[in-house]
Amino acid sequence: MKNVLFLFILLNFSIGFSQTESPEKIVQIQLEAYNNRNIDAFLATYDDNIKIYDFPNTLSYEGKEKMRKIYSSLFKEVPNLLCEIKKRIIIGNKVIDEEYVRVNNEFVSAVAIYEVKNNKIIKVTFIH
Incomplete structure (x- = not known):
């Protein structure tokens, strides 16, 4: 019985541990999906109540479905969309990216502050 209990605890610990990604990894997956214009992979990194x-602190919008509408259009209409990270800072569960974004022939500099909880991005604050 002790062996079964030990295996159960070990299995649960290893499953929970392997399913946790760092905030930096979650944001990097999001960035790669954005650059590949893969809407499903992109949205998979976000919480439903993003x-x-x-x-x-001006709320621009909330919810993954609203985000789907916005980014689906962007991904379809801008074939050369690209975001490059100039600098990245990680502080706890926050990832701060200095971004250089190409939209058609226009380039924009911005800062994005991502907050990650339970392997999902729950909040993004843009400075532009």
Whole structure:
């Protein structure tokens, strides 16, 4: 009985441990999906109740379905969409990216502050 209990605890610990990704990894997966214009992979990194803010605290929109509408259009309409990271800072569960974004022939600099909880991005604040 002790062996069965030990195996059960060990299995549960290893499953829970292997399913946890660092905030940096989650944000990097999101970035790669964005650059590949893969809407499903992109949205898989976000919480269903994602909140998007303009700095310092103006709510721009919330919810994954709203995000799907916005980014589906962007991915379809901008074939050369690309985001490059100029600098990345990680502080706890927050990832701060200095981004250089190409949209058609226009380039935009921005900062994105991602907050990650339970392997999902729950909040993004943009400074642009």
